[in-house]
Amino acid sequence: MIVNFAERAHNHNWELDPVVRSLLDTDFYKLLMLQFIWKHYPTTRVSFSLANRTSSVRLADMFAVEEVVGQLEHVRKLRFRKSELVWLAGNTFYGHRGIFEWKFLEWLEQDFKLSDYELSVTDGQFQLAFDGYWPETTMWEVYALSIISELKTRASMKKLSEFELDILYARTKTKLWGKIERLYGVPNLSVADFGTRRRHSFLWQEYVVKAMASNLGRGFIGTSNAFLAHKHDLEAIGTNAHEIPMVLAALANDDQALKTSQYHVLDLWQSTYEGALRVMLPDTFGTTQFLKGAPEWTADWTGQRMDSKNPYVAGDEYIEWLKERGRDPRDKLVIASDALDIDDIIGLHAYFGGALRAGASAQDFRQAADFQDSRKWTPGRRIRFSAGWGTLLTNDFRGCDPKGRIEFDPISLICKVSDVEGRPAVKLSDNYAKALGPASEIERYRRVFGTEGIANAGLVA
Amino acid sequence: MIVNFAERAHNHNWELDPVVRSLLDTDFYKLLMLQFIWKHYPTTRVSFSLANRTSSVRLADMFAVEEVVGQLEHVRKLRFRKSELVWLAGNTFYGHRGIFEWKFLEWLEQDFKLSDYELSVTDGQFQLAFDGYWPETTMWEVYALSIISELKTRASMKKLSEFELDILYARTKTKLWGKIERLYGVPNLSVADFGTRRRHSFLWQEYVVKAMASNLGRGFIGTSNAFLAHKHDLEAIGTNAHEIPMVLAALANDDQALKTSQYHVLDLWQSTYEGALRVMLPDTFGTTQFLKGAPEWTADWTGQRMDSKNPYVAGDEYIEWLKERGRDPRDKLVIASDALDIDDIIGLHAYFGGALRAGASAQDFRQAADFQDSRKWTPGRRIRFSAGWGTLLTNDFRGCDPKGRIEFDPISLICKVSDVEGRPAVKLSDNYAKALGPASEIERYRRVFGTEGIANAGLVA
Numbered sequence: 001m002i003v004n005f006a007e008r009a010h011n012h013n014w015e016l017d018p019v020v021r022s023l024l025d026t027d028f029y030k031l032l033m034l035q036f037i038w039k040h041y042p043t044t045r046v047s048f049s050l051a052n053r054t055s056s057v058r059l060a061d062m063f064a065v066e067e068v069v070g071q072l073e074h075v076r077k078l079r080f081r082k083s084e085l086v087w088l089a090g091n092t093f094y095g096h097r098g099i100f101e102w103k104f105l106e107w108l109e110q111d112f113k114l115s116d117y118e119l120s121v122t123d124g125q126f127q128l129a130f131d132g133y134w135p136e137t138t139m140w141e142v143y144a145l146s147i148i149s150e151l152k153t154r155a156s157m158k159k160l161s162e163f164e165l166d167i168l169y170a171r172t173k174t175k176l177w178g179k180i181e182r183l184y185g186v187p188n189l190s191v192a193d194f195g196t197r198r199r200h201s202f203l204w205q206e207y208v209v210k211a212m213a214s215n216l217g218r219g220f221i222g223t224s225n226a227f228l229a230h231k232h233d234l235e236a237i238g239t240n241a242h243e244i245p246m247v248l249a250a251l252a253n254d255d256q257a258l259k260t261s262q263y264h265v266l267d268l269w270q271s272t273y274e275g276a277l278r279v280m281l282p283d284t285f286g287t288t289q290f291l292k293g294a295p296e297w298t299a300d301w302t303g304q305r306m307d308s309k310n311p312y313v314a315g316d317e318y319i320e321w322l323k324e325r326g327r328d329p330r331d332k333l334v335i336a337s338d339a340l341d342i343d344d345i346i347g348l349h350a351y352f353g354g355a356l357r358a359g360a361s362a363q364d365f366r367q368a369a370d371f372q373d374s375r376k377w378t379p380g381r382r383i384r385f386s387a388g389w390g391t392l393l394t395n396d397f398r399g400c401d402p403k404g405r406i407e408f409d410p411i412s413l414i415c416k417v418s419d420v421e422g423r424p425a426v427k428l429s430d431n432y433a434k435a436l437g438p439a440s441e442i443e444r445y446r447r448v449f450g451t452e453g454i455a456n457a458g459l460v461a
Numbered sequence: 462m463i464v465n466f467a468e469r470a471h472n473h474n475w476e477l478d479p480v481v482r483s484l485l486d487t488d489f490y491k492l493l494m495l496q497f498i499w500k501h502y503p504t505t506r507v508s509f510s511l512a513n514r515t516s517s518v519r520l521a522d523m524f525a526v527e528e529v530v531g532q533l534e535h536v537r538k539l540r541f542r543k544s545e546l547v548w549l550a551g552n553t554f555y556g557h558r559g560i561f562e563w564k565f566l567e568w569l570e571q572d573f574k575l576s577d578y579e580l581s582v583t584d585g586q587f588q589l590a591f592d593g594y595w596p597e598t599t600m601w602e603v604y605a606l607s608i609i610s611e612l613k614t615r616a617s618m619k620k621l622s623e624f625e626l627d628i629l630y631a632r633t634k635t636k637l638w639g640k641i642e643r644l645y646g647v648p649n650l651s652v653a654d655f656g657t658r659r660r661h662s663f664l665w666q667e668y669v670v671k672a673m674a675s676n677l678g679r680g681f682i683g684t685s686n687a688f689l690a691h692k693h694d695l696e697a698i699g700t701n702a703h704e705i706p707m708v709l710a711a712l713a714n715d716d717q718a719l720k721t722s723q724y725h726v727l728d729l730w731q732s733t734y735e736g737a738l739r740v741m742l743p744d745t746f747g748t749t750q751f752l753k754g755a756p757e758w759t760a761d762w763t764g765q766r767m768d769s770k771n772p773y774v775a776g777d778e779y780i781e782w783l784k785e786r787g788r789d790p791r792d793k794l795v796i797a798s799d800a801l802d803i804d805d806i807i808g809l810h811a812y813f814g815g816a817l818r819a820g821a822s823a824q825d826f827r828q829a830a831d832f833q834d835s836r837k838w839t840p841g842r843r844i845r846f847s848a849g850w851g852t853l854l855t856n857d858f859r860g861c862d863p864k865g866r867i868e869f870d871p872i873s874l875i876c877k878v879s880d881v882e883g884r885p886a887v888k889l890s891d892n893y894a895k896a897l898g899p900a901s902e903i904e905r906y907r908r909v910f911g912t913e914g915i916a917n918a919g920l921v922a
Binding site: 001002004006007161163166167169170171173174177181210211214215402 | 462463627631632634671676
């Protein structure tokens with residue numbers, strides 16, 4: 001074989017192997033929220049802060065701050081490409097055309113920019129914060145997370161020989177295939193990739209998404225990653241996240257306004273998107289209080305995402321709530337997205353998609369064959385169920401390192417709104433361990449929203 | 462990335478993707494035997510025939526006879542390269558320099574050629590035979606086997622998508638690594654690759670050999686494949702095979718000469734190689750009768766290969782035989798080479814390399830840690846043990862096909878001497894299922910050699 005001299009020299013010329021290849025390489029819902037923010041809150045000042053909740057992993061000992069800077073600067077130089085803007089303009093999202101306004105797309109092309117950042121190291125961890133107008137800070141969240149996540153991967157890979165790297169990926173592919181095999185043939189499956197932010201690497205996420213798309217047919221409904229959706233002709237999945245209710249709550253001037261802010265979000269969202277994309281996220285300040293106090297019209301929404309409550313409990317709670325309001329739950333949707341893995345996905349699918357028969361529990365469902373056994377299960381959905389499979393889809397390298405270490409295991413990285421116009425931002429969630437914000441503010445929020453239905457559930461990456 | 466136009470066009474220009482890339486791509490012992498044959502039997506006419514003992518796999522339904530012809534013709538066009546002859550001339554084999562004579566190497570360079578072949582199809586199987594002078598037919602054995610084996614692989618791979626192929630190899634690498642991990646750290650390990658003839662493919666064998674060499678250190682003693690040994694600076698392993706005693710037996714003119722021919726082989730071999738390479742293969746006509754009737758000087762040989770008898774039994778039998786002749790078995794060597802896999806290798810290593818303690822059996826040894834447990838095992842070899850790991854090293858794709866089929870499982874292909882100067886060739890072996898030759902001749906041989914110690918053990922690929 002003749003040496004490709006140009007390619008070889010070019011490869012050695014590389015100054016940076018970028019983690020983020022495109023501004024579309026983010027969760028699709030960030031773009032929906034960006035339009036919402038651009039429209040309603042263009043000059044609200046919002047800070048985001050990155051944190052590693054897995055403090056035992058000292059990231060700043062693994063790779064240099066200069067590497068982080070190089071990647072962040074690379075992202076700041078990116079612009080939306082013509083073809084990407086055309087895709088946003090011309091594509092149909094959730095069956096709706098023209099989700100993105102022309103004016104917004106013009107702004108994206110001409111005026112969108114990312115804020116400055118502050119980066120330092122304390123006690124082995126990177127301190128990374130973004131401060132500025134909300135439209136300039138919000139997009140940093142996913143870029144920053146995927147950068148830190150992939151730099152960690154690269155640092156760990158530097159310790160492996162070529163052969164060990166090959167085995168690392170062989171094992172992980174084997175593990176991935178084991179999961180896909182279990183999903184293969186499960187009736188009416190509905191699974192999406194939600195794994196951009198804490199992925200092993202961009203290329204691995206792409207591999208996983210292609211594997212799911214090639215092998216699960218309609219059971220794989222798409223990816224939250226807009227770049228991958230665009231590149232591979234897949235559906236872009238996702239609607240909105242905690243940052244909107246958190247910011248609107250922080251902007252509330254008194255306890256009464258705080259309490260109602262969570263519904264104001266929904267009102268503003270549905271007027272912005274003219275009734276499309278109506279999936280609510282009721283757990284920001286506790287799902288139970290949210291549902292109890294929710295205005296009647298919220299029962300017209302398509303469904304809800306369950307992000308911090310035991311999803312079996314959360315789904316049942318929503319079903320009962322819908323019935324009380326005279327809505328048929330079978331027309332509604334629940335999306336589980338909290339630290340899901342294969343067992344949960346199949347179990348939840350069985351639980352919401354049909355009737356478990358005498359003695360069977362959700363944990364007994366392991367693969368398609370279990371759904372064929374009418375002594376265990378009969379079809380007939382109680383509510384539509386979708387799985388938003390995140391970190392344990394795109395970064396499940398547990399047990400795959402040929403050296404037997406845990407360096408490739410995913411960690412719990414987050415990047416959240418920390419400050420809004422000088423006021424601290426708070427999230428309570430349905431899991432005490434996932435609360436965010438200063439203790440005094442959390443206390444105030446708990447006083448306002450109560451703690452009904454909130455559990456102690458620990459954390460998974 | 463700029464398209465490499467030349468490479469792309471060249472790849473489409475390929476007329477043949479050769480299975481056999483070099484005349485050295487064979488078992489090293491074939492070269493040792495070739496020199497022996499060239500020296501002593503240059504004009505003896507010997508036929509070889511290929512047979513698929515796994516008759517349920519209809520090879521001729523899987524790929525066309527033209528593909529076989531293309532590969533066989535490619536091999537006939539190959540010549541020993543200068544660098545290969547230099548390696549044979551200059552390398553040290555088993556600590557001996559100049560194993561190959563200059564005259565033989567000259568002959569290899571100038572006059573070596575492969576005989577014609579006869580190829581047809583009957584009942585879904587290829588009928589492939591080689592007839593001619595022994596030096597022109599002997600080398601076909603390994604080339605023909607590896608060609609048929611790899612064409613089967615390629616035919617099966619044509620049914621898989623790119624993704625399925627990727628998973629096939631990921632799973633097989635994972636399986637291979639599981640085996641290597643178990644061998645890692647086993648004290649005084651001695652394992653060689655013997656898997657050329659029934660390999661999945663040349664490139665997979667190369668991958669396996671490199672994996673073993675990179676990860677097992679001195680525990681991996683080398684490969685029987687001369688091309689891989691040359692290419693990767695490894696020891697070439699192997700001495701001789703059944704074809705020599707089979708041919709010499711067929712040439713014997715009466716029962717007495719038949720009986721003594723098995724020792725004549727050894728006599729001629731040791732005079733040819735001046736005392737080097739003295740590993741005998743006593744099972745051609747039954748190990749027990751061989752040892753009982755063997756001349757005293759055979760106890761001076763370095764060791765024996767155990768190719769068809771239960772290796773635990775065969776090793777113990779040899780140890781007793783050596784002791785009776787006043788030789789210290791700890792200086793001698795046994796090599797197991799019959800359908801070995803990881804469990805056998807570790808078990809045999811424990812059995813011959815030390816003392817099993819109260820209640821422990823060879824099957825209890827699974828990995829290095831078992832050898833550290835002095836309640837189970839104490840070191841102190843009874844005889845040196847080496848494993849010649851063949852098909853289940855280089856073609857263990859069982860359970861790896863993502864479609865769940867058995868098409869990639871290895872099959873029992875053989876290519877053996879069938880005829881010598883018009884007389885049928887016979888092998889009895891220590892396993893009734895492995896006997897070769899016409900029934901009437903097998904009966905005559907059994908009358909001459911007896912059947913003591915011969916067992917019914919079935920066949921493994």
